Amino acid sequence: MRLPIGFRAGATQAGIKPSGKPDLALLVSGTPCSWAFVGTLNKAAAPCVARGRQLLAAGQGLQAIVVNAGNANCATGEQGIWADARMAELAAAQLQLAPETVLTASTGVIGQPLPVEKIEAALPQIRLGLEIDPFMEAIMTTDLVPKMAEATLSSGARVVGVCKGSGMIAPNMATMLAYIVSDAAVSQEELRRGWQGVVDKSFNQVTVDTDTSTNDMAVLMTNGAAGPVDLAEFWQAVERVCVELARKLARDGEGATKxxxxxxxxxxxxxxxxxxxxxxxxxxxxxxxxxxxxxxxxxxxxxxxxxxxxxxxxxxxxxxxxxxxxxxxxxxxxxxxxxxxxxxxxxxxxxxxxxxxxxxxxxxxxxxxxxxxxxxxxxx
Amino acid sequence: MRLPIGFRAGATQAGIKPSGKPDLALLVSGTPCSWAFVGTLNKAAAPCVARGRQLLAAGQGLQAIVVNAGNANCATGEQGIWADARMAELAAAQLQLAPETVLTASTGVIGQPLPVEKIEAALPQIRLGLEIDPFMEAIMTTDLVPKMAEATLSSGARVVGVCKGSGMIAPNMATMLAYIVSDAAVSQEELRRGWQGVVDKSFNQVTVDTDTSTNDMAVLMTNGAAGPVDLAEFWQAVERVCVELARKLARDGEGATKxxxxxxxxxxxxxxxxxxxxxxxxxxxxxxxxxxxxxxxxxxxxxxxxxxxxxxxxxxxxxxxxxxxxxxxxxxxxxxxxxxxxxxxxxxxxxxxxxxxxxxxxxxxxxxxxxxxxxxxxxx
The missing domain is CATH 3.10.20.340 (ArgJ beta chain, C-terminal domain)
Structure with missing residues (x-):
């Protein structure tokens, strides 16, 4: 699925997933984005969720997201906090960005040290392209199918979303990892005002097994490359994309047949x-x-x-x-x-x-x- | 397991369970009992739970419990309320008691009319004896094993408990059907003061599948036949019996191996x-x-x-x-x-x-x- 204007994505194998499948991914905007973020309410939240909240509070535009799959980097103590910050620094250096503009995410097994050296070695292999598919495939864990959705506004601006998650899916938070990007021009204030409401009607209404993940996050980012849009139409498009992703998440619940x-x-x-x-x-x-x-x-x-x-x-x-x-x-x-x-x-x-x-x-x-x-x- | 002094129990096949196993049971005290009752918090509670609360509020001593298994008599509308009251009347007439001293309970499939005519035909077949086992076996549904526990106080008074339940077991209520009877002399006020606390530490701490039954109840009744007891010792014995039953309930959870x-x-x-x-x-x-x-x-x-x-x-x-x-x-x-x-x-x-x-x-x-x-x- 083609990304909105100004976004690029890519992935590689860092050797974190035992299967050897792609497990390290980047999503990048050419310019700083307005963004909104909802993270898990689980009190054993991973460092990446806490860091995301800090970045949001610091108020800078978001420019990139780096995700590893196969290791949740949760309940990993001081080393885990260091590893999470280090992953942001490494991605930022490679993209020539400030670390404060790079959001991190980890998903996978809880309680095992994150092998940052593998991430350091693999990051330079990532080639960025105009499709979101390699990013989507790399962030999957027990997911059987990639989950993507898109909508186009009358102005030509687009909304593209991906999410991963199949187990440990329960309400009262954003569901596992969901990233919605758009080239519409929408202010940070507007995004933050509206995002929780959309999440409440989409991702928070999905349940696979009542278990709330420690690493959940749902992120919405817009870079404005396609210019201004009608806000009501924008939110309708975002909600449509999120509901479609929510349905795909439920349908791909672990072991599900329906x-x-x-x-x-x-x-x-x-x-x-x-x-x-x-x-x-x-x-x-x-x-x-x-x-x-x-x-x-x-x-x-x-x-x-x-x-x-x-x-x-x-x-x-x-x-x-x-x-x-x-x-x-x-x-x-x-x-x-x-x-x-x-x-x-x-x-x-x-x-x-x-x-x-x-x-x-x-x-x-x-x-x-x-x-x-x-x-x-x-x-x- | 032998009942405390003054209690008798029995059961028969009324043809409510498709298997043809015993499915209609009576538990009777020779004299009116002090009693306490905790019922499900499910808002689609069955008529028997609502009736139990009414009896409790009316304040009469409890003398008998009539239970059918195989049909929950829940979500059965006006007919269900009538059928529940009728079951109490039939049991009361047979035992020569006032219907207000007979507690009803139903357990099984939700949303099917209760065949009261089968209960009417089968009740006279019940022979009461000094063991609680036939009662226990008749109230089982998907339970694989009967669940009974007992304790003897230093005064010689005894506490005997049974419970059934294997699925639709979740906290915040009493768990399915649990009946604890004792020949200790304990006042109604004392029973009601202490019962919720015991339930909170035993049955309410059991979970099989997070689904809260519509027919749960936990009843404690004492007839005083063995005379006064030390209250602290009495409550310890009741808690010990309830915790043992709670453990048996969990171990016999549907499909459980551990x-x-x-x-x-x-x-x-x-x-x-x-x-x-x-x-x-x-x-x-x-x-x-x-x-x-x-x-x-x-x-x-x-x-x-x-x-x-x-x-x-x-x-x-x-x-x-x-x-x-x-x-x-x-x-x-x-x-x-x-x-x-x-x-x-x-x-x-x-x-x-x-x-x-x-x-x-x-x-x-x-x-x-x-x-x-x-x-x-x-x-x-």
Missing amino acids: LLTVKVTGAKSDVEARKAALSVAASPLWKSAVYGNDPNWGRVMMALGKAGVALEPDKVRITLQGIPLYAGKVLEFDRAQASQAMQAEEVLVEADLGLGEGQGTAWGCDLTEGYVRINALYTT | LLTVKVTGAKSDVEARKAALSVAASPLWKSAVYGNDPNWGRVMMALGKAGVALEPDKVRITLQGIPLYAGKVLEFDRAQASQAMQAEEVLVEADLGLGEGQGTAWGCDLTEGYVRINALYTT
Whole structure:
């Protein structure tokens, strides 16, 4: 996928991933960018997340992102903080930038020292180009597919986004690593005002396994190379890109065979609707039923009930793949037909709580034996 | 297991479970009991939970419990409320008691009408005896083993407890169905004062899959037949019985091959310690690692970090099966030896947060392909 004007990207093999696949990547803008950043709320956050927050507070424009995959550089103490700063210095020196304009990110196994010497040796091999694909491929860990999305504004400005993540994916933070770049001219203030809202409706509504990563970050950066844009149109495009990435993230959840989309309407507020939708998308019992094509809607009701939002079962309506299953009371339905309708790439649950105007959507995936297998043996 | 003095129990096959196993059970005291009750916080709670709260508020002594297994009688609307009251009336008539002294409980599939006519036909077949085992066996659903525990006080008074539950097990409520009966003489006020505290340290610290059941309840009842007891000793015995049941519940989690025990010390408070312990015991990633005998302690750190309690990674110490893995920094350890130590019936994680005096324990189980298989096809 072609990058917006003024951006370049590249990657190489540094030998951090045991597989020998590309694992070190650069994303660079020719000029300083306005940017916004949301990082994980996990209290064992990695040094790169803390450093990102510091850079944001320092207020300089962002010009490059350096990412290594295969090692999260988390719970690695003083050495980890040093290694993270060193990775920024090395990338900055190579790109002839100030280290304060280079954001770092690490993703992979927690608690193993980051081999900075490998990064130092490999960085000069990176050739920058106009496509984001090599960057995307290098930042993947257990991801099976690259996740990219784009949108073009009426002015010709473009928005291009990538994200990685497949396990340790849960709400209340940005999801793993997501980078959205645009050549639109948008001020730093405007970006920071709007970014959290988009993240709340996209990445924060994805759940694979309720485990919140220590290294999550979602970054939005614009270099203005394509000139000014209509702000409403810009944010719509950013949200469209992020929702598309969020859906891809859920569909590629570890071991997943299906995308699970949960739409809640009639909640007391949008926030309650999003919370209820996420509770259904995260329920291991409902996710297992989705895997088994079992229209066991009682588990949807259970998950709505535990969500911590206003709920009156007698007012709830539940629809699965368009088939009404419950409407304040148990409905008659053809179980075999409902089960067959669940044998699809995407399973859609709609729940109308009947209490207000709030609406929200969440994305998840089915829970399969594959998730267990992938995670029973990951470090060893 | 022999019941305390003055209690009798029995069960029969009513034909609610498709398997044809016993599914209707009675637990009866010869005289009215002091009692305490904790019910699920799920907002889609079943009629039996709402009725239990009403009985408790009405203030009468409790004399009997009637339980059906195989049908949760939840999300069944007006008919469900009627069916629940009818079950109490039928049991009360047979036992020559007032319906207000009979607690009901249902457990099983959500959203299917309860066949009261089957209960009416089967109730007269129940023969009451002095052992609790038939009651225990009849209330099981996906449980593989009966879960019973007992303690004897120095006065000779006894405490006997049973519980059922294997999936849809998560904190913040009593766990599925738990009944603790004693012939000690303890006032209703004293029981209600102490019960929530015991539940918080035992059943509420168990997690199998983070899904909160709609039908949970934990009941404590004493008939005084063995006379007065030392209250401190009584509560210690009740807690010992409940913790033993909690451990059995976790070990029998759906698909589990191991008990996972997480002890947290050095937290800012006991409440924070319990929360942190539960977060580790509930993490799908750590649970998968326990299944795979993978000493991937970074996932323990991740789960501590997402628990919402005070945490400074540099002060944390993590021990697995007695082997120190992390002490503010990554420790060298023999990975093969640690993996071998995890091949046990019980895996113990100890985390010292290094911040205060708070301590707490949680119990869970490993996450296996078996959990997925059991839950992918349960109703159909």
